């Protein structure tokens with residue numbers, strides 16, 4: 001490209017296309033700035049390395065197709081970006097006195113390596129195009145479950161537009177025209193080392209004797225595609241290159257199960273709280289909505305959507321995104337019925353590759369409905385019971401000690417020092433089946449000689465159901481009461497058999513001033529006791545018992561290996577998501593003691609209890625628990641073990657609905673107690 005006029009055109013159009021891109025991004029950023037200031041300090045470097053460079057959220061999601069093709073495109077694109085940047089630096093470095101290093105052995109390696117990496121990009125795009133055609137053909141049809149391949153009840157939520165195809169073809173043309181440009185350079189001005197650029201060299205054989213004018217024409221057509229790419233990037237599905245990168249850089253490293261805390265001042269003001277409009281979400285939450293690429297991963301795994309309910313988490317994201325621009329209020333933009341259908345299982349959050357926190361959005365919208373007095377029906381029952389008795393089950397405080405009769409359970413108020421506070425929970429003190437777990441665990445602690453105590457009638461509901469239903473005031477009242485009791489007894493370690501209590505104590509009470517507290521699930525402590533020889537592991541015939549991973553244990557708090565250790569089974573489910581594995585970390589079936597259901601570990605299926613759903617009316621044919629029960633029973637096991645009193649209540653009802661067979665439902669502590677009695 002010689003001469004002042006071509007140079008002027010080149011620089012003008014390059015800067016213009018980039019300016020158009022920045023202008024559009026800046027336009028979007030005006031909408032994010034309508035939100036509330038974030039309350040955390042982002043770790044930009046860690047966010048970029050973890051979620052952008054290492055692609056942590058993409059790995060393991062849709063392992064058969066979506067993840068591998070995305071990784072090919074991403075790393076291929078990144079390599080092209082690096083190659084272009086190096087070339088530009090070498091070319092323009094002379095302006096600031098840096099000698100051109102783009103020669104010698106470095107140049108040959110550069111050409112060979114980036115020629116190979118660019119191919120990844122093209123293969124990934126072709127794969128994505130094939131997949132997109134398939135998705136377009138199957139739009140609206142029942143979708144196969146990402147893990148089992150079995151058809152779900154609900155329709156494929158992924159919509160495809162002509163813009164999606166246009167974006168993919170634009171990327172394909174960019175990649176191919178880059179190679180053609182390289183080939184044209186080689187054909188027009190051959191050099192002895194050209195074969196190092198092996199792809200371009202191969203194509204150059206098709207362009208023998210290309211004139212310099214032909215080369216220049218090819219060069220300009222490549223630049224046209226580059227300019228179009230810059231100018232239209234913020235309009236295409238691949239806009240997440242920009243927005244997901246910004247989202248990752250600004251993310252809060254908060255535990256998955258932690259909901260944003262409403263300030264005491266807002267609660268005391270008496271004004272409605274939560275999200276009445278998009279402006280009530282944080283700026284980061286609003287930015288994250290722009291990163292959504294409509295991939296539908298969140299909806300594919302949603303237990304509410306897959307049992308035929310109106311809730312579609314992708315739709316929630318898109319409706320909220322629209323509301324930022326239109327100024328619509330959230331209750332007008334987002335279906336209220338959908339908001340109440342959520343179990344807060346976090347399957348959507350786990351699946352979303354761009355870090356969107358759907359549960360934050362949903363619960364904040366619920367908070368507003370609750371503070372506006374819009375909550376009616378059975379969902380109000382636990383709130384009234386907590387307010388009246390301190391128990392979600394409505395049990396009077398002194399009755400919390402009924403299960404202790406004849407067991408000689410130490411109480412904190414008696415003043416004897418203890419190592420662990422055994423947090424029993426409302427269900428553990430009330431529900432007859434959960435009480436069996438409580439007693440079994442207490443006896444195991446006594447047998448192993450663990451120093452522990454209970455709060456007894458001084459224990460009140462953690463506030464978890466209230467918080468997830470949207471009643472933040474009740475949650476904080478409960479939390480403050482419990483935190484005061486913890487401080488009074490100088491509690492340093494807590495063990496509980498309830499994953500919902502565990503999540504709240506561990507991840508949410510620090511916002512209420514309870515820091516430096518070690519919180520473990522009872523299966524974790526029991527696994528330690530088995531490992532140290534203080535208890536015997538459970539004896540079960542291989543394949544006779546299946547295990548249900550509770551969402552708030554396995555997915556939300558990353559605890560899946562400990563329960564399996566109790567039957568002597570090793571697994572690697574708690575480690576970070578590995579690449580492309582379907583059976584994440586599970587030993588081959590032949591070595592398993594438990595009959596593993598297809599969905600396990602972080603990808604477990606929800607029983608339908610969370611988010612206050614246990615108290616809400618549900619059509620029998622729409623129960624997530626029934627779907628889970630069918631899958632557990634399909635393993636052939638006649639005993640279902642678990643580690644959550646909520647799951648136990650739901651699965652007990654569902655198993656009776658889906659089979660007439662005699663199926664035993666037990667907590668892992670009961671299995672262990674059999675071996676230690």
Ligand code: SF4
Nearest residue numbers: 302342343345346348
């Ligand atoms: S938390 Fe669970 S139920 Fe709620 S939208 Fe996400 S996947 Fe669906």
Ligand code: SF4
Nearest residue numbers: 292293295296298352
């Ligand atoms: S919210 Fe996340 S998972 Fe859902 S469609 Fe958007 S990008 Fe995909």
